[in-house]
Amino acid sequence: MKFRHYSVLLKETIEQLQVRPDGIYLDGTLGGGGHAEAVAKKLSEEGRLFGIDQDEAAIEAASKRLEAYRGKVTILRNNYRNAVAALRELGVEGVDGIVLDLGVSSYQFDEAERGFSYRYDTALDMRMDQRSTLSAKEIVNGYSESELFHIIKNYGEEPFAKNIAKHIAREREKKEITTTFELNEIIKNAIPAKMRQGGGHPSKRTYQAIRIECNHELEVLRDSLDDMISFLRPGGRICIITFHSLEDRIVKTAFRTNESPCICPPEFPVCTCGRISKGKVVTKKPILPSTEELEENSRSKSAKLRVFQRK
Numbered sequence: 001m002k003f004r005h006y007s008v009l010l011k012e013t014i015e016q017l018q019v020r021p022d023g024i025y026l027d028g029t030l031g032g033g034g035h036a037e038a039v040a041k042k043l044s045e046e047g048r049l050f051g052i053d054q055d056e057a058a059i060e061a062a063s064k065r066l067e068a069y070r071g072k073v074t075i076l077r078n079n080y081r082n083a084v085a086a087l088r089e090l091g092v093e094g095v096d097g098i099v100l101d102l103g104v105s106s107y108q109f110d111e112a113e114r115g116f117s118y119r120y121d122t123a124l125d126m127r128m129d130q131r132s133t134l135s136a137k138e139i140v141n142g143y144s145e146s147e148l149f150h151i152i153k154n155y156g157e158e159p160f161a162k163n164i165a166k167h168i169a170r171e172r173e174k175k176e177i178t179t180t181f182e183l184n185e186i187i188k189n190a191i192p193a194k195m196r197q198g199g200g201h202p203s204k205r206t207y208q209a210i211r212i213e214c215n216h217e218l219e220v221l222r223d224s225l226d227d228m229i230s231f232l233r234p235g236g237r238i239c240i241i242t243f244h245s246l247e248d249r250i251v252k253t254a255f256r257t258n259e260s261p262c263i264c265p266p267e268f269p270v271c272t273c274g275r276i277s278k279g280k281v282v283t284k285k286p287i288l289p290s291t292e293e294l295e296e297n298s299r300s301k302s303a304k305l306r307v308f309q310r311k
């Protein structure tokens with residue numbers, strides 16, 4: 001299957017990035033290369049773009065897409081949590097802009113055997129990096145009922161998390177749960193019939209939760225933001241597209257803290273903690289997809305773009 005990923009909020013992201021022709025840029029979630037190509041088009045021969053992704057299929061697809069720009073584009077297979085260290089190893093001491101599009105690609109959802117979607121009957125997987133040993137199957141069959149409950153409740157914001165965890169624990173005692181449709185059936189039976197009317201597929205929230213756990217998505221995001229902001233050159237911007245409230249909250253909090261890091265009590269007349277602002281939040285409210293984009297790609301409906309600029 002062709003690697004497909006609609007580049008959400010593409011025009012808005014590139015506008016906010018304020019690409020300088022001779023600048024250095026990082027796309028930490030390369031995917032199919034849509035955002036990266038839009039940046040590369042604006043770069044002169046002196047400009048550089050680094051693209052990072054942990055998915056082998058994404059690396060292959062983006063390499064083909066960016067072939068025309070190979071003189072100014074470097075592609076690395078890695079997790080964006082290691083981006084700053086990886087670029088420092090290459091002698092890069094700072095960048096003028098960073099893009100993170102945290103959405104799961106259309107390709108990952110639509111390629112049945114990847115196990116990201118509840119729409120296909122396939123093996124439980126959900127690994128963004130196929131080299132990882134932790135898959136959805138290990139989580140569903142290996143985590144305790146209590147751990148499953150907390151993951152589904154916290155990462156999926158699923159009101160029936162307790163019942164779903166209980167049903168999973170009960171069913172896996174009879175036999176190992178190995179496929180998406182087996183898991184779908186268990187989830188469906190754990191949610192009262194009248195509550196399954198409307199509101200989308202009953203598995204949606206649980207799959208989101210397992211995927212986040214499988215790929216340590218929130219942990220990676222939380223651990224990366226401060227370093228990435230520090231890696232920006234003066235005036236440089238980081239643009240982050242999130243797709244659910246948990247990611248958005250982490251980004252919003254990190255941006256706000258980097259803008260106003262002071263931890264002195266409000267009654268102190270002057271700051272004594274010594275924490276200095278790294279810059280400013282450009283987007284007081286997130287930028288949302290246009291009506292035209294929503295008509296073209298329904299998967300973009302939950303997307304939010306937030307931007308921070310370095311001092």
